[in-house]
Amino acid sequence: MGADVVRACAEAAHAASGSLAAATPEAIDAAIRAIADRLTDDKAADAVLAANAEDMRTSGLESAMLDRLRLDRDRLTGMAHQLRVLAEVPHPRWSRVVRELPGALVEERRKPVGVIGANFEARPNVVIDMASQLLKSRNAGVLRTGSAAIGSAAALVDEVLAPALSGAGLDPAAVQLVRAPGRDTARALVAQPHLIPLVILRGSGDSTRELTAEAARHGVRTLAHADGGGVLYLDRAADEGKALELVRTSLDRLGVCNRLNLLLIARDRWDELLPGVLGVLADLGIEADLPPHEHPLGLEWALQDGREATITVAQVDGPAEAAALADSQTSGLAACIATEDPAAAAAFLDAYSGTGAFWNVTTRLLDGFKLLGLPETGINVDRVPGPRGPVTFLDLHLRQFVVTPR
Numbered sequence: 001m002g003a004d005v006v007r008a009c010a011e012a013a014h015a016a017s018g019s020l021a022a023a024t025p026e027a028i029d030a031a032i033r034a035i036a037d038r039l040t041d042d043k044a045a046d047a048v049l050a051a052n053a054e055d056m057r058t059s060g061l062e063s064a065m066l067d068r069l070r071l072d073r074d075r076l077t078g079m080a081h082q083l084r085v086l087a088e089v090p091h092p093r094w095s096r097v098v099r100e101l102p103g104a105l106v107e108e109r110r111k112p113v114g115v116i117g118a119n120f121e122a123r124p125n126v127v128i129d130m131a132s133q134l135l136k137s138r139n140a141g142v143l144r145t146g147s148a149a150i151g152s153a154a155a156l157v158d159e160v161l162a163p164a165l166s167g168a169g170l171d172p173a174a175v176q177l178v179r180a181p182g183r184d185t186a187r188a189l190v191a192q193p194h195l196i197p198l199v200i201l202r203g204s205g206d207s208t209r210e211l212t213a214e215a216a217r218h219g220v221r222t223l224a225h226a227d228g229g230g231v232l233y234l235d236r237a238a239d240e241g242k243a244l245e246l247v248r249t250s251l252d253r254l255g256v257c258n259r260l261n262l263l264l265i266a267r268d269r270w271d272e273l274l275p276g277v278l279g280v281l282a283d284l285g286i287e288a289d290l291p292p293h294e295h296p297l298g299l300e301w302a303l304q305d306g307r308e309a310t311i312t313v314a315q316v317d318g319p320a321e322a323a324a325l326a327d328s329q330t331s332g333l334a335a336c337i338a339t340e341d342p343a344a345a346a347a348f349l350d351a352y353s354g355t356g357a358f359w360n361v362t363t364r365l366l367d368g369f370k371l372l373g374l375p376e377t378g379i380n381v382d383r384v385p386g387p388r389g390p391v392t393f394l395d396l397h398l399r400q401f402v403v404t405p406r
Contacts, residue, residue, distance in 0.1 A: 002184030003191070009142045009176035010195035013115045017140035019171035021112050027168050029087040032132055034164035036083035039076045039128070044159040048076070051155035052124060059148040061122070064255035064308035068123045069149055079128050082375050086132055089374065092394060095402075104403050111398040112138040117189045117199035118377065119211060122146030127156045129368075129375045130200070131175050135165075136393035140174040142196055144189050146203075147181035154179055190215035190222065197221060200391070202378045204303050205331075223391055225378035227331030228257025229300045230363030233322035233348065234273055235339035236266040242360060243273065243338040247280050250336075250362045254286075254301075254308045257379065258334055258356075258366045261301055263288075264322045267315045277313065288313045298330035319344045323351035330354075332381050334363035355381050355389045368392055 020028070038044045052071040059069055092110060099106040116139045118130045127143060134141040145153045154177060162172035178185050190199050190211050199215060201208045201224040208224050215222045230250060234243045250260035265273055281288050287310045289295075301310045316322045319337060326335040332354035339345050345359045356366035368376025368390035376390040387395035 002180055002182050003188040005180040006142065006144075006178055006185050006188035007192065007195070009178055010115060010117075010192050012173045013140040013142050013176045014195050016171035016173040017112070017114050020135065020138040020140055020174050021114075023138065023170055025091040027170060028091070028135055028138065031135055031165050031168035031170055032083050032087040034167050035128065035132065035160055036080035036087070038160040038164055039080040039083070044163075045073065045076055047159045048124075048152065048155045049073070052152040055122075055124075055149055055151045059122070061148055062305050062308060064302060065122065065148075067253060068121065068255045069152070071124055071152060075125065079125055082369050083128070083132055085369075085373060086136060086375055086393075089136075091136075098401075100406070101403075103406055105406055107402040107404065109400045109402055111400050113198050113396060113398055115140045115142060115196050116396060117142045117144070117192075117196040118202075119144045119186050119189055119199060120146075120202040120378070121204070122149035124149050124152035124156060126202070127153045127177070128160070130377055131161055132375055133377045133391075133393040133396065134175065135170075137396035139396055140176075142176045142178065142189065144178040144185055150179060150181060153177055186211055187214055190220050191218045193219040198223070198396075200377050201225065205300065223378065223380050223387065224382065225257070225380060227300060227381065228259075228302065228333045228379075229261030229298060229330050230258050230333065230366070231262045231264065231322075231326040231330055231335035232260050232363070233264040233316065233319070233326070233335065233337045234266060234269065234277075235319060235322075235337055235341065235344050235348075236269050237341035237344055238266070238269065238273070238338040239340055240273060240276060244276050244280050246336065246338050246360070246362055247277055248284065250364055251281075251284055251286060251311070252364065256364075257302065258363050259302060260311055260363070261299075262297055262326070262330060263311055263313045264316045264325065265313065267317055270315050274313075281311070285309055286311060291315065296329060297325060300331070319348035320351055323348050327351075327353055332383065333379065334358065334366040336361060336363050353383070355379065366390070 165172040334356035336358035337348040374392040
């Protein structure tokens with residue numbers, strides 16, 4: 001049953017993909033602006049918020065996950081603002097000459113993938129983030145969200161996305177939502193290599209890794225965001241006031257991947273800095289998991305039901321050990337050093353090989369819109385060549401070489 005639903009969505013998106021591939025930049029940007037307008041239109045917003053309220057009522061999620069699920073007018077306004085910014089971003093050149101050969105020109109062209117799948121956690125705002133990036137890159141899409149958010153997602157597609165696309169002269173079938181719950185639909189999404197050759201995977205580590213393996217068996221490529229968790233190292237040369245403020249600002253939301261997860265403190269400042277850290281955590285209602293630890297240091301607390309309001313706190317000898325632990329014990333998403341010593345900062349930044357490295361700046365900035373001014377489809381932490389970090393519409397294309405006579 002789930003496979004049939006996904007295949008029907010894939011076929012519909014594939015049939016509509018030509019509408020986007022042939023669209024002018026003006027039509028694409030008009031559709032994105034129309035999505036923003038509908039998010040702040042009273043009638044459409046009321047329908048979306050009513051569906052979201054029902055999802056919230058029936059979800060059964062813990063508080064941190066509920067925060068991801070929740071929509072309100074301020075969040076809809078924020079989503080609309082990001083879309084309006086995106087609509088003003090120039091479209092990249094679709095072709096450029098890269099070399100002149102005797103009697104021939106070598107041209108590099110950007111081509112849409114066609115249909116891109118997306119599997120993501122129960123976060124309704126991601127429906128808009130994903131759809132906007134697919135539209136801007138001229139790709140159709142098949143979206144699948146967690147069962148707790150299906151009602152909200154359906155309202156966003158029906159009340160916001162489809163009318164906006166239609167009004168801009170684009171085929172609304174280009175963005176499909178899988179409306180059937182169940183893990184079988186996730187597995188089916190990564191098993192359609194001819195219809196959905198690329199799938200963006202977001203969510204809990206184990207489930208995303210399982211889907212990545214399933215996709216590989218079917219020859220489907222993935223951009224996976226399986227694990228998160230920000231690291232903060234308080235160096236021996238850290239300014240205590242700045243350090244404590246970094247702790248606070250890195251924990252403003254607990255259900256997001258780039259929040260503070262592992263706090264490392266220089267051993268010779270432990271006794272001095274720990275009381276202030278514990279005071280900040282107490283103010284925020286967050287538990288410090290102190291040594292000795294009965295779990296891996298990089299355990300991602302955002303994924304631990306009932307324990308989301310927790311961080312791990314540990315001692316290290318200096319920047320080199322902090323960077324090594326951040327590399328080996330965590331996902332490699334993002335790590336920050338708090339220090340007033342440029343040499344210590346350089347040692348940490350040079351040694352850490354993760355996706356985002358920060359000096360006296362919160363890892364919460366590792367976000368497509370905050371970092372790059374663009375909504376994202378997710379943050380790819382793969383340690384191989386390819387789009388790494390926040391993935392935006394600029395990454396969602398195929399490269400083609402065209403050789404023509406001079």
